[in-house]
Amino acid sequence: MNPEYPNVTFLPPELYMNQRQEKELIVHILKGHQDKYALIVEKYKGPVFNLICRMTGNYQDTEDLAQETFVRAYESLWRFNTKKRLFPWLCAIGLNLTRNHLKKKGRDFTAPNQEAIASDRDNPEELIVRQQEADRLAQCLGKLPIRLREAVVLRYYQDLSFEEVSEILEISLSAAKMRVYRGLEKLRELMAP
């Protein structure tokens, strides 16, 4: 867990530690134990759902796309390289579907209902300000080009490392850093009053 942001619970450490178990699970599924796939869905539905929701800004579309992501992943599971981690692969599938969906749908983006995480120190006024900031950021995020948006979402909303971002987006590490930087810069421009 990131000590600076203790509330970020997207990728608990066990997701990384249980890679061997995950491999075993995938082999079981490949051998025909279809029901075991529910464990994978259960484990990753939160991160995948959030990723897609930050990208689309629409809860209903997110539900459909997240479901489709897991169905597609299941259908292509036999192609998955078990030497790699499953989560980036799922993210890549989800993002591909989301990109196609956004291209079809155009730039219709409504920020999902943002709720800033309240801490004990916050008074109600501070909480409202933070809530407004989160809403504003999400609105501006929706105005970013898809390529920049996905880089920013993966890095800061999903709290993934640059290496993981580059792996998911299938770009070099330096290109991932550059894309995130450009995304942040653009966001700052959009956030400026």
Place this chain on the structure above:
Amino acid sequence: MQDEFRHMIRIARNTQQLIPPDDFTHRVMGRISAPRQNFFFKIKGILSDIPSSWEGKFPQRKITGTDCSLCFLAAGYFYFIMGIVFIFGLKKIHAEMAIPRWIMLQPQFVLITAFAFISLGVLLTKKNILAIRAAYFITLSYIGIVLINGMIAYKFCAIIPISILGTLCLTSAGILMGVFLSTMLRRYHTYFEKVQQI
């Protein structure tokens, strides 16, 4: 970079996570169990991935050693029958007209292919990586030989228009057979490696 954008990053990281619906997993599993009925999806699947679509949905898609072995045995049996038909067919035609020597050798080629495929089919039952590699190498060589044989046969057949068509059909069928077998082998190899990792 972090200092410049620290405030925005803090907002992003402190944003509450969205929770998927309670029945999300149940719905995904429901969609996996029930095959899709969309006709265009199936057509797209067939066009984009013909061999896997033949195998149906994912649980049936995995190619085991037995599946692969059966394909090779079936291909071998097919070539064996084809070789027999060629031997008698060409003998009959040869009695009526002169046939180039290269064409007369085709039944032997077909029977050698039949023997090779049947041997590979037996070898693949051993579920051994060397068997898979050997089968893959021989199948790729087979595709090359079919192509070369087709080009040579075409030179001999150029004088009879109908035989050109026959040569083209047999060559393309041979190449398709080779592609199909090599695809099966590749899938079996993928599955084999996954199982071996445990």
